[in-house]
Amino acid sequence: MKGRRAVPMGILLGSLLLAGVVLAVCVGKYRVTPAESLEILAQQLLGLPSGYPEMTVNVVMELRIPRILASVLVGAALSLSGAAYQGVFSNPLISPDFLGVSSGACIGAALAILLALPSGSIQLFAFAGGVAAVAMTVALPAAIGNRSNIMLVLSGVIVGSAMSSVLGFIKYVADPETELAAITYWTMGSFTYVTLGDLLPALPFLLPPAACLLLLSWRINVLSLGEEEARALGVNVRAVRGLVILCATLLTASSVCISGTISWVGLVIPHLGRMLTGPDNTRLLPVSALLGGVFLLAVDTLTRTIGTSEMPISILTGLVGAPFYAWLLWRQRRRGL
Amino acid sequence: MIYRICGLSFSYPGGPTVLDGVSLELERGEILSVLGPNGAGKSTLLGCMLGTLPAPAGTVWLDGQDLSRMHPREIARLVGYVPQNLSPVFGYTVRDFVLMGRAPLIPTLGRPGAADRAAAEEALTQMGLAALADRPCTGISGGERQQASIARAIVRRPQVLLFDEPTAHLDFGNQLRTLRVLKELSRQGYTVVVTTHNPDHAILLGGRTAILDRNGRLTAGQTGELLREDLLCRVYQTDLKLRYVEELGRVVCLFPNL
Numbered sequence: 179m180k181g182r183r184a185v186p187m188g189i190l191l192g193s194l195l196l197a198g199v200v201l202a203v204c205v206g207k208y209r210v211t212p213a214e215s216l217e218i219l220a221q222q223l224l225g226l227p228s229g230y231p232e233m234t235v236n237v238v239m240e241l242r243i244p245r246i247l248a249s250v251l252v253g254a255a256l257s258l259s260g261a262a263y264q265g266v267f268s269n270p271l272i273s274p275d276f277l278g279v280s281s282g283a284c285i286g287a288a289l290a291i292l293l294a295l296p297s298g299s300i301q302l303f304a305f306a307g308g309v310a311a312v313a314m315t316v317a318l319p320a321a322i323g324n325r326s327n328i329m330l331v332l333s334g335v336i337v338g339s340a341m342s343s344v345l346g347f348i349k350y351v352a353d354p355e356t357e358l359a360a361i362t363y364w365t366m367g368s369f370t371y372v373t374l375g376d377l378l379p380a381l382p383f384l385l386p387p388a389a390c391l392l393l394l395s396w397r398i399n400v401l402s403l404g405e406e407e408a409r410a411l412g413v414n415v416r417a418v419r420g421l422v423i424l425c426a427t428l429l430t431a432s433s434v435c436i437s438g439t440i441s442w443v444g445l446v447i448p449h450l451g452r453m454l455t456g457p458d459n460t461r462l463l464p465v466s467a468l469l470g471g472v473f474l475l476a477v478d479t480l481t482r483t484i485g486t487s488e489m490p491i492s493i494l495t496g497l498v499g500a501p502f503y504a505w506l507l508w509r510q511r512r513r514g515l
Numbered sequence: 516m517i518y519r520i521c522g523l524s525f526s527y528p529g530g531p532t533v534l535d536g537v538s539l540e541l542e543r544g545e546i547l548s549v550l551g552p553n554g555a556g557k558s559t560l561l562g563c564m565l566g567t568l569p570a571p572a573g574t575v576w577l578d579g580q581d582l583s584r585m586h587p588r589e590i591a592r593l594v595g596y597v598p599q600n601l602s603p604v605f606g607y608t609v610r611d612f613v614l615m616g617r618a619p620l621i622p623t624l625g626r627p628g629a630a631d632r633a634a635a636e637e638a639l640t641q642m643g644l645a646a647l648a649d650r651p652c653t654g655i656s657g658g659e660r661q662q663a664s665i666a667r668a669i670v671r672r673p674q675v676l677l678f679d680e681p682t683a684h685l686d687f688g689n690q691l692r693t694l695r696v697l698k699e700l701s702r703q704g705y706t707v708v709v710t711t712h713n714p715d716h717a718i719l720l721g722g723r724t725a726i727l728d729r730n731g732r733l734t735a736g737q738t739g740e741l742l743r744e745d746l747l748c749r750v751y752q753t754d755l756k757l758r759y760v761e762e763l764g765r766v767v768c769l770f771p772n773l
Contacts, residue, residue: 265605268604268605269604270604270605393624394623394624395626396621396625396626396627397618397623397624399607399611399615400615400618402604402605403603403615404604406567406598407596407598408618409565409567409587410565410567410591410594410596410598411591411615411616411618411619412586412587412588412589412590412591412592412618412619413587413588413618414586414587414588414623418623452605456606456607456608456651457605457606457607458607458608458611460626
């Protein structure tokens with residue numbers, strides 16, 4: 179029955195996202211009215227001269243719009259990849275964080291910074307790091323000969339710890355004046371310095387994998403039955419699962435490239451989506467993407483509006499995500515889901 | 516002939532031989548029970564028949580084609596599989612769960628269409644699950660889940676149905692109901708292969724029986740002729756009695772006193 183609510187849910191979340199975007203453009207230390215922000219946006223898009231002070235135009239176009247777009251895109255990407263990972267590994271306990279993808283991507287980015295490679299290479303290294311981490315996490319249970327869900331989670335913990343040590347070493351040898359600050363930015367997660375120039379090159383790494391996952395969503399349902407059953411249902415498990423992992427890793431690594439590591443989103447949002455639409459990935463994936471966009475937009479807007487200085491975003495996602503996840507587990511257990 | 520297995524041998528890496536030169540022929544529409552002690556390779560045999568376990572020696576022919584050269588989708592169109600342990604992680608509705616049985620007929624990037632949904636409704640009705648269609652498959656009983664799994668196997672109308680110990684986790688009532696379903700599916704023209712631990716189930720189902728011993732060798736024959744006390748005692752390494760019960764009009768397999 180939950181499935182029939184998926185379309186109204188999509189409309190509701192889409193409307194919420196639009197309202198959130200308008201609100202986020204307006205709020206902050208420098209207040210702008212919705213009418214002003216829309217007028218500035220229209221003028222800039224149409225190339226018309228603006229009668230507004232340069233400061234107002236800059237706040238809307240240079241600071242808030244890129245930041246809002248980034249938070250929505252990263253929230254959607256992390257949630258979509260989290261839902262896809264959970265489906266394809268038949269394990270609702272995993273997320274890009276647990277599989278070590280985020281920390282792997284972070285190491286890749288840190289290594290590129292350490293080697294003073296050009297900015298385009300950071301994305302490439304982040305992706306390679308994410309792929310290497312997920313490959314190790316998946317290979318470890320296979321090598322041990324125990325492919326259970328709990329083993330996969332433990333393997334993620336092992337790889338994650340190893341990644342943390344490697345990252346610690348990179349930070350240790352990094353130049354404290356220049357490189358260390360840049361690396362710390364990746365690990366803390368922030369949208370503060372995001373520009374449209376950072377976002378546009380990331381789009382080819384975000385939109386095609388997202389579209390691919392949405393197209394594969396029904397097949398992810400079949401894969402979530404487990405390897406043996408999926409194979410008996412004629413699915414080329416290795417190829418389809420490989421494609422889903424590739425797309426989800428690309429989404430996560432690209433997100434890390436935009437904002438650094440942001441924890442909990444890829445784990446909590448798919449759970450919330452499942453509560454709203456049920457486990458069918460044809461509905462869950464788009465709903466999770468919308469929900470993730472709304473969530474991270476709200477959290478980022480909070481980080482820049484509460485307090486006198488801006489809080490790193492992972493602090494707030496952790497503070498919200500951890501108790502929320504505990505509540506979700508408690509609620510699901512009570513319902514016997 | 517739907518299946519022809521010639522000289523099939525199989526062993527897991529670092530383990531002993533599970534199947535040793537197994538040969539078996541299966542006619543369309545027949546029912547075959549596969550008996551054998553724990554670890555004799557009953558599930559492995561099904562895996563080889565399904566193509567999920569590639570056999571290093573021997574050939575499996577399915578509908579006249581070499582199984583090792585067939586695409587998994589082609590195999591799944593011909594063969595439906597009902598696994599032993601069904602413990603879905605996600606609470607898909609019974610309807611969505613059954614619909615997934617149409618996967619071999621749906622393109623990789625596609626989704627089920629009207630014909631697939633109609634077939635799922637038919638399978639749900641056939642298995643008496645229409646009332647449970649909107650319930651999560653994690654919230655129904657083991658017997659109902661078994662029925663849902665059978666509905667998922669027949670929803671694409673395959674020619675063969677492979678059941679891996681379908682009564683293993685069921686109470687007495689559900690065991691009997693499942694055996695009746697298997698018999699009915701055989702009457703409807705499906706070729707049915709069932710692995711079981713219970714010789715009585717093979718007797719109840721009739722047809723042919725194949726017995727796998729601990730050395731991975733297979734003996735097959737008509738159930739009534741093959742199942743003899745001495746053979747069962749040797750295979751299970753225990754005392755078993757076969758007695759004719761007039762009231763039932765058939766032989767039953769009995770344990771001795773403890």
